[in-house]
Amino acid sequence: MLDNVINKCIELLNYKKFFSNRNKVLILFTKEKIIYFDIEINLQTLIDKIPDKLLIPGSFDVFLSLEPTNKKDVFTFSSFLSNFNVSNIFIGTSVGGNDRKYKKVFSAEIDYYYKSYLFTMNNDSPSVTLKLGVSLDGKIALANGESKWITSKKSRADVQLYRASCDALISSSTTIIKDNASLNVRINEFPQIVRMETDESTINEPIIVILDRQNNLTPNLNVFKKNKNIIIFNLVKNDNIIDSNIIQIQIPREYCKENKIDLSYVLKTLKDFNIDQVLIECGSKLASSFLKQRKVNELVLYQAPKIMGGDSFSMFGPMGYTNMNEVIKLSILDITLIGEDLKTVYEVKYE
Ligand SMILES: NC(=O)c1ccc[n+]([C@@H]2O[C@H](COP(=O)([O-])OP(=O)(O)OC[C@H]3O[C@@H](n4cnc5c(N)ncnc54)[C@H](OP(=O)(O)O)[C@@H]3O)[C@@H](O)[C@H]2O)c1
Incomplete structure (x- = not known):
């Protein structure tokens, strides 16, 4: 039909x-x-x-x-x-x-919008998508921290579309400092066909959200040069960051236990800012925390046909599970070949 x-x-x-x-x-x-x-x-x-x-x-x-x-x-x-x-x-x-x-609709990109819209209406949190670029053996960075580039240009162009589609992009100050990552939407990197059809004035620029418990951020980082709207979560105000477009939110101590920021607090605060869709781009520690705290709705994995070896960083850190009933289960929503990489979209199932 x-x-x-x-x-x-x-x-x-x-x-x-x-x-x-x-x-x-x-x-x-x-x-x-x-x-x-x-x-x-x-x-x-x-x-x-x-x-x-x-x-x-x-x-x-x-x-x-x-x-x-x-x-x-x-x-x-x-x-x-x-x-x-x-x-x-x-x-x-x-x-x-x-x-x-x-x-x-119920495959790939549009599914992401429709479901997240419904999710946010019914929950105390935006809908969360975790994106990772990994090697065949599930590594996200070499032992020396180098991660540019694991996946292909085409995969990275696809990521640009995810960035342009979310309300907020969350990362850690660790990743932002290590990679001096800009995290901005770069229309010139969009897949060509989208670039041709895209009216630049309609492109959405997400709010960049940075978790910086220990005030490690400095004003000279690329992320501050390339983005207009930034929210930083910290415990005390960082006086080095003075730009008027940057909002600093102090997390109450009770929401920071065992030196970890409570992610429910962060997500609830973002929802209060009318943020419905969040994309996470971070390393293994924060990614594991989001998963363990059952905050991830969807995992988007770009897997390159490369083997980085056991001395590289894994996409997830220790979870401490002792029983197979505890492990996080996923179901595959979509599989696409992007250039030479495999893109898999998973729904995370919490029982
Ligand atoms: N391939 C990819 O897709 C990809 C993407 C991003 C980054 N990377 C790579 O990943 C590496 C960095 O990984 P990483 O594991 O060191 O850093 P990470 O996971 O990005 O950030 C970890 C930091 O986040 C902070 N944090 C705040 N709340 C947290 C919570 N609830 N749970 C856990 N951490 C929380 C902690 O800092 P405080 O202790 O100061 O609070 C922690 O040290 C870099 O080499 C980067 O290149 C790869």
């Missing part, structure tokens, strides 16, 4: 217009026929134009052309979807290359 719908649309529209970032195409259809079809530049206008009589929950499937990097539209669409029990949702997107011009 989807192919028929797409063919019909292509008959109706010039191909370029159809998938352009500026024009949104919305189609409601059943197994038998297209029940509604329209095109508008503004997504909210497009949705508002749907006649009420058609909006019977569960009675139609939806197709929408949508760029996941345009966060405002993703939320508008998610709000629309949350009112209807839609059986199938298809997204036309240029993300992922020509061969994936349209796909069913």
Whole structure:
């Protein structure tokens, strides 16, 4: 059926217009026929134009052309979807290359938005995605700390899309200092097809959130030069960091036990800032803590065909489990080959 719908649309529209970032195409259809079809530049206008009589929950499937990097539209669409029990949702997107011009929603990128939207509505925390670039043997850095670059340019371009899609990106001062990481969204590194279709003014820049319990950050780091909005969590205010765009939040001592910041406190605070989706880019210590504290909803792994050896840093540190019932279980949502790397998206299952 989807192919028929797409063919019909292509008959109706010039191909370029159809998938352009500026024009949104919305189609409601059943197994038998297209029940509604329209095109508008503004997504909210497009949705508002749907006649009420058609909006019977569960009675139609939806197709929408949508760029996941345009966060405002993703939320508008998610709000629309949350009112209807839609059986199938298809997204036309240029993300992922020509061969994936349209796909069913519940795989890969769009799933990320829709589920996180619903998750945040029902929880005291944003939805959390942990991203790691690893070798075949699950290593994230060599013994001397070097990690540039484990994965390919294409994988790193894909990561840029995740960055542009989240509200906040969390990292540790350890990783930021060791790598002098900028953590900014770099449109010039987007996959070419997305870059061509992307209106730069619609690109979302996430808030950079840095956990810096011991005030190790210094103002000369790249992260401060490349980002506008930064939140630092520390115990006492860091007087070296004076930029007015940087918010410093002091964590109450009771939320910092055994020299570890309570991640529930951090996530709840971010939710109070209206942050719905968080991407984590950090090393093994913080990644393990997020997992152990059951805060990660989704793990995105870019695995390069490289072997870094047992003296390198593993993606996760010690967990202290003694029984197989305790180990963290995941289910695979999506597997894609990106260049020569394998990208796997996992849902983390907490029982
Ligand atoms: N391949 C990749 O995807 C990737 C991504 C990022 C980084 N890296 C590499 O990872 C290495 C750094 O790894 P890392 O393990 O040393 O650093 P990390 O996991 O990024 O950060 C660890 C630090 O985070 C702080 N922290 C705050 N709250 C915490 C909590 N609840 N639990 C645990 N830690 C918490 C701690 O600092 P305090 O004790 O000061 O609070 C801790 O020392 C670097 O070499 C970097 O290149 C690789």
